[in-house]
Amino acid sequence: MSMTDRFFKTREFRKLFRNKSAVIAMLVIAAYLFTALFVMCGGITRETCDTVVGQNKMPGFFIQQTPEQRYENATSKFLPMVQRALSRADQTAALADVRLGQERVVNKSAAQLQAIIDRAIELKNELNQSEDLDADSARLPQLKALEDQVAMLKAPLTGWSRLMQNASLVLGTDAQGRSIFLRGLYSIKIAIQIGLVTAAFCVLLGALLGAAAGYFGGWVDHGIVWVYTTFSSIPNLVLLVVLSYAFTDSEVKDTLLPVYIAFGATFWIGTCRVIRGETLKLKRMEYIQAAQTAGFSPFYILVRHVIPNTAHLMLINFSLLLIGAIKSEVILSFLGFGVKGQPSWGIMIRDAGNNGDVVSGFFWEIGTATALMFALVLAFNILSDALQDAFDPKHV
């Protein structure tokens, strides 16, 4: 039986798997991991997230938009585009430039197009006279006519692309008309990535340094304690911000590396402290002393006996750090020092805040990011509770 097998078949693990909420939490986490994997394999790319799929700030669940919004969609986005295309000298080339996917415009003669657009503009001007479309039911048929005119320029979507369109609109669009749903899903990858990498790095570093400090004592201990006292004595904000500045001009600034480093510089301290304490305790244990008397090398004892016996603490710290990293990313991104160039929950919440979504009662973007993050963090919280319950019953 291998080490890991033994580890996973312990009483503690059995206890963990008996905990119903922990199992549910694990299933939730598995779903997130699966999504992250899907995204990572190219299921959703950065470009997909940045694609405009509809008008700005569309509510989700295919909720009927107000006439006002439909009007905006029909006129402000589309008409000027086609108009502009028509005013170009090289018409066919210009028409090809018209965006919004699979337009039918290319197949129409310029005269036909011009007629449609003229009619649409006419309707638009009539509509413009009304005060508020919502309150003006008499104008609604006109709006319908306008939409029909505009729709004549667009081919209806079918099959897969229609499905994708529906999926991407299910939670509405943000202020730029990008799919909130897709951005939310993409952010899962970012969160999981940041969480896993930070937690794994910090736990390993913290455990190694902590075990070394606790085990060797003396100057090693003093040195490591000095290092972490130094790091924890600098206000976190100063450290994070200054570190993230260091990357603004470098090659890696669009990657997550600056975030990793900013977190990595501070997050290992907690783990290091805990593991150091545990090692000090272990050092007094008979079997370690026995191993010492038997003349095994200190390094061997450390790796073979001390570190494996802190595995449960590492596991618990891992899940705690993961939560910490995911939550800190949100704050960091909000302040503009975190993730760049791709969506993340922090960026979504920040955008929602900056776009006045809450004040104007548009909760889709902030709601999606919050809900997705909430479910993941809640699952991890429950799991880490269960882990502590199972492995470290003293610290319930």
Add this chain to the structure above:
Amino acid sequence: MKLDCWRTEPHVPLRCLRHSFLQTFLICLLLVPGLLECKQVMADQPIVLRLPMPTAGPNSLDPVRGSSQYDNIACGYVYESLLEYEYLKRPFELKPCLLESMPEVSEDGKTFRFKLREDIYFHDDPCFPDGKGRRLVTDDVFYSLKRMADNGNQPKAWWLMKDTIVGFDDYREQQNAAEDFDYDAPVEGMVKISDYEFEIVLAQPFYRFIYTLAMFQTAVLPHEAVDYYKEKFSKHPVGTGPFLMQRWDFGAKLVFVRNPSYRTMLYPADPGLNKDGSAPYTGYKEDVELGFYKDAGKRLPLADKVILTMFAENQPMWLKFLNRELDYSRVPAENFPQAFIKRRQKLRQSFKDMGIRAVPLPLLDFIYNGFNMEDPVFGGYDDKSKWLRQAISLTYDLEEINQAHYQGINLIYDGPIPNGMDGHPEGHQVANNYRGPNIPRAKKLLAKAGYPDGKGLPELVFYTSRQPASVEMAMMSKRNMAKIGVKMDVRSVDFATLSENLRKKTCPFFGLAWGSDYPDAENNLQLFYGPFKSPMSNNFNYDRAEYNELYEKVRVMQPSPERSAMYAKMRDMIIEDVPVIGAMARTRFYLIHSRLKNFKPEETFSNWPKYLTVQEP
């Protein structure tokens, strides 16, 4: 637990602090209901204006140290310059402020003769003997100008005076090198005639000089205050303005109260229609309709107290305005659709029902993306590099950015000269432009430049501000640029880093904005003047001999058709060479509650708070 540090707030009764903190805290909790009652407005209160100030507000109230719009606003309460703008008249018109009359300009346009008013006293302040403000004299004007040259003051406004007044540059050099900066040393171009009369002689007849005299950086202040407060002067402003600064919580609040000894200055009288029945100025009729002349003849300032609150985030400012805790608010772009019917930019009925009125204000903005003309790939004056820049310019979809980020309320125009100034193209567009999006043409030009479909072209590094909106806009442009195969690398940095990189000329491409300091195109055209290359304001490092020549000519010209033609020529040169892609100007929408009277905002100058008042309907 005792909070000794609270003693720094003078009006906290110290006795309260004898309680343990917990006690105090519990008392506070008990006080909540009582406090709410206190909040009820009492009748017969002094007139208090409650105004917002976006961002953290000014850093200093010393005019020579100011540079931002917010410094300008804050200084506008306390200080006055020689000239100011007419409040209601449009287009802008200068009028004497500290002066008896407008300065007399000599034939050659180089000598300005000034006559100061004799009834101007500085604020009553402990820096004066007996605390009574002294009368303002010629020496104060010279002293204030000289302060702009003293590096010890950390002035940010020297560029206004640079190469302008005869002998001033030499004076600056000598005195900064000397042990002590000698304010009594003479400057050749500053000639004192009497205590109330003086002349200023310019090296060349710079037309802009007259505008400089209305800028807050040239405000006149007494040397006693600077001597008395020393480095604390920036927190204890002493001027001649209509208000006194009462309190300044850095980053939070600025409170001004009426200057009781302010000279008699009256609210402008209704000029009446011209004899031919036409309006005396643009917008006169609206002003009359809005009752802006109801207060005509009243003594200024109208308000007793002004409370400026700083807002780092938009959400609280907007909420506070809606809650009637602010008299006016800018409409944050993100809240625009909430308040306005977007397509017509008309205020929604629900807002009108709250007694709110909207005031649109087109700004003298020049929002642009600039190239570094010294960049080996994207810079340069040969045809190939020009085509490359033109191709990139043609991918830009400013309308899209406008719609997505500015709710479509921005004005898009060609060239560097904003709307409302001489030289602005008719219809905001010139015939021969490179305004995007025109992908096929961009592709052609790119191929012509030797980079078909972007092949062989290195990544274009774009520096923009850290604000999320700027990043999002950059991402939009990036998407559009990708269509012709140009790759862009967006770097969002904060302003300090951006200026650092601009200074070092390490930004190939950058997004910035320029707000005109005075309503003359010369202010924008100087951005492309060769000798002003980085680290000075020509961040494009644009340096073209013909252009430089033209600039040197126009800056000493009075407004005239010839000058307009030259402005247009310079503008078209810029458009053809594409050192800059753009431009946009914001339209600021102000919303005001009906209680705020006489509100006609302007952002390039800030002498108008004294005209404002509130009156509960």
Add this chain to the structure above:
Amino acid sequence: MHMPEDRPILKVRNLRTRFKTDRGIVTAVDGVSFDLYPGETLGIVGESGCGKSVTNKSIIRLLPERVTQYDPDSNISYHGQNLLELSERQMRSIRGNDIGMIFQEPMTALNPVFTVGWQIEEALKYHSKLSSSRRRDKAIEMLRLVEMPNPVKRMDEYPHQLSGGMRQRVVIAMALCCSPEILIADEPTTALDVTIQSQILRLMDDLKKKTGTAIILITHDLGVVAQACDRVIVMYAGQVVETGGVRDIFHRPRHPYTRALLDSMPKPGAAGHQKRLPAIEGMVPSLFDLPVGCRFADRCQRRQPACEAALPELVDPETKSVTRLATGRTTPSVRCFYPLELRQTKERQV
């Protein structure tokens, strides 16, 4: 030997204590009955987990209420009241006052952040109306009683400043300071070294003689039983398997388990004869998975088919009449179908 009075002060009848666990309900104590007479020391022996401590914590009701169930038939009668039915408040007035308790670990049983004196006085505070100075005097007196050297100084010291033996004395002083009628000592000497152990045991014996307190002594150490007890109850897997006078148990064990326990005890003088002490083979059955028949059957060398078929009753080994109650002071009881014959046990010497 001090002759105990005839009326029992504590009658435990059919005590069944169940715990709710996440794996289901577990019966930790299964039908234990016994009497405790004034002035006697009753030993309860058995391996770990056999229900000794649970029995006694049931008496003083210190088991976590939420997970503990007592069978409705169970009755712990003390001065005519059923302790299992008392309210928490009534129980509180009995704890520490009428029934004192001494715990196994003197290291942890004392609160580290209070002085020794404070902790002894605490019980007096709850149960007497003495003034604080009188309480102090009484506490010092108690420390003297437990033969604590330099008691006045010790009063103001913290537990960590005392040695293990001294701490156990403090615990005893604490338990005795309200002169309880019953003292439950839960492995009071396990954590101490041998010399201290016997000091403590002698001390308890002396105290018993001085105060007439009845003692229930829980231990797994037969040596301690031999030294200190008058009567013994042997427990196995939650049940009483044998009971009798200390001599009977040691000289004439009737239950194979008792016998096995005695065999696994080192015998002075016999060391040369035996190379190894025989250990009891096998494991105590899990309380979750108890056999139908005799609970010891699995490990019993005298196992017969009948043993695994049904659970034997507690019987008088001589008359084979069911005693059910482990009450007898003179008549021993044993829970075995095939109790050991007397001659088989004769060989044993203590």
Add this chain to the structure above:
Amino acid sequence: MFAYIIRKLVYNIPVYLAIVLLVMILLRQRDPVAGLLGKNADAKDYAAKKQELGLNRPFLIQYGDLLRSIFTFQFDEESWTQPGVTVGEKLVEAVPRSLALTVPALVLTSLISIVVAMISAFNRGRFLDKLLVFLAVLGMSISFLVYIIFGQYFGAYQLSQWLGRPVFSIHGYEPGLVNWAYYMLLPVLISVIVSMGYDTRFYRAVMVEETQRDYITTARAKGATRGKVMFVHMLRNAMIPIITRIMITLPFLVTGSILLEQFFGIPGMGYVLLSAIRNNDFPVVETFTAVFAGLFILSIIATDILYALFDPRVRLQ
């Protein structure tokens, strides 16, 4: 004890020097001069400015200068972005504002969460406990930002619209105790809600650990009431981890809460610090970091001392 404190201080001197050095090095990766110059400044102006800021001096001299000003408590260097105001003044002005927000928040959070934790620990495993733990976990799973954005919108704006009169300030700050409740209570409450989950869970763990101790059984065997067990025996023991936790957070009280301060317009230390970093105001950042680090180290020492006061087993050596 005095000797102990001195020794601890001496022991931490290298840490302190390293902190200051580290922050200085990190900051000096950037060039603050350009951002501080006015429009149209040329190379000469740049050099003059650099000279004026003292950035052309050798690094060690700058380091020494900073250390000297810290150890002599002379925080009289001018802020670079806010001329005329010394760093000391800035700290004295901003720190009390942060404290007015963070201290009540800490007190409230600690009091509430200790009580809740005790209730939870004593009902361990029951429905109430499970509910409280679940609520704590729930609370911990929502981002701080969301609390602030929604808290401000619903707590300040919608509430006052609904009641027709202001209850909490949406934004803004006035000094003085009288105004405290109006301006600070909402941010304090938000901060309490945010940190309560963490604290409750931590304190509950501590309490649960204490309920399993033998001395609790001993005390109950002596006839102690639940209340006595809880508030005398347990709390006294639990004080040690509680104090450690509170002491560790003490230095952070002065840093304030950036997000809360930014949203509610409280110009406290977080706000000042963030804008100082953004605008390259080295003197402010350096001095503040130094002060914070000093407080941090002092709080570690103070924790040791309090430890010794609360736990007779601990001896300072």
